[in-house]
Amino acid sequence: MKFLIDINHPAHVHFFRQPMELLAARGHELVVTSRAKEMALPLLDELGVRHVVLSAHKGGGLLVLGQELIKRDWALWQVARRERPDAMAAIGGTFVAHVGWLSGIPSLVFYDTENAKLQNAITYPFARRVIVPRCYQGRLPSHQERYDGYHELSYLHPRRFQPDRALAEHNGLDPARDNFFVRTVSWQANHDLLETGWSVPLLRRLVAWLAERGRVHISSETSLPEDLASFAYRGRVGDVHHLMAHCRLFVGESATMASECAVLGVPAIYAAHTGRGYTDEQEHRYGLVSNLRQFDADRLIASASAMLQQPSSVWPERHRRLLAETIDVASYVADRIEQRGTAL
Known part of the structure; x- marks a missing residue:
């Protein structure tokens, strides 16, 4: 199968790096789209991850973010139409949720930030599956699931990282x-x-x-x-x-x-x-x-x-x-992407 991973922040690179390696080892094809924000692109390049840059972060404010939303949704739609992935995944996931809803491609949104209320309001209703840590305190749609862990355990669990x-x-x-x-x-x-x-x-x-x-x-x-x-x-x-x-x-x-x-x-x-x-x-x-x-x-x-x-x-x-009391989150993320967000 083919999966699209959308990277919008340096932390997303860390979160998806190990799941992407697991999916590639299982024989799946990966398409990575990216956003120029802080060190996200240098991190991808440093890791040797091929990616398509769809937009750049140009500051805060509703107007600027709204303009980027329209531009990036359109750019991601074009990539999805060309690549035809079996599923898409992202942290925060606004763009994959919108494009997935319009195209019929399952989208998996991984998130842990409750105070992103506007972002979540325009994202969660359109996602196939919203996946959050067990400790998430915000409102969630019915198509959600929780896991025992934190985003950071996707790349810093002892199975994935040993300090040198x-x-x-x-x-x-x-x-x-x-x-x-x-x-x-x-x-x-x-x-x-x-x-x-x-x-x-x-x-x-x-x-x-x-x-x-x-x-x-x-x-x-x-x-x-x-x-x-x-x-x-x-x-x-x-x-x-x-x-x-x-x-x-x-x-x-x-x-x-x-x-x-x-x-x-x-x-x-x-x-x-x-x-x-x-x-x-x-x-x-x-x-x-x-x-x-x-x-x-x-x-x-x-x-x-x-x-x-x-x-x-x-x-x-x-x-x-x-x-x-927590899990190897990288394995869990890879499994859920592979399952295309179907209900457990």
Whole structure:
């Protein structure tokens, strides 16, 4: 069979990489369409994945996103009509849902972001199957299913990824000190409408406090101020998880990266005004994430201090429990695409 995978964000590359390898190993043909956003295209190129670029991210706002929606739906429709895939899959899935509904091609939408209400409203009704983690807290259509896991386990489950310390050091890990990973985002994704992020003074205070205790690595979707530029992560994009796995703490406004650290057994602080069901579960069920909806520099530093004061032995035990209660998501995703989203 032939399957179309639509990539719209760097995280989607990570999510689908292993399922695509599994599907190819089973003899299926893959068509990959892509969107120029941040490091999505370089990641695909780095992995040797052939792809067709359909559109480019040009900032936030309803008008800009609406224009891209029309353009990208049309471009994807043309690819689908030419390639005639047996099924299409994507994270978020607005484009595959629309084109699938119009063409009769089954579309599978994998998603975990409840606050993307507008996007979900124009997507979920048109999909063949909406597939979410068990902890998803938003409204869902009747044609949905849940699984025991998180998106990040598609590429960071122990069957799919083993941290390499040598690669971590090659990409900036300081072997002589504690290492801390900080992530800031641009808040221009379609699920970030009306959301605002950290201020520069907040980031400066947090980094200064962490830098007194070890090596700080900042991953930022926007340019850093000159006085913080020396902290920027400059390693290979595809190797960042090796570094993250060897850090003592993550602090950031990216739910995805907080969850990545949780499934790697690294304690994480997710500080953003909107939450996620998966980071909530990772806090309340496993104690690997601290979610801060209201925060300033003092609260961030206090939360980081509290996590660093925990005995180091608690994190491996919590990590083992998380892995024992979740699945190899890559295998599950490949199976559901192969089954074309038919009801279980």
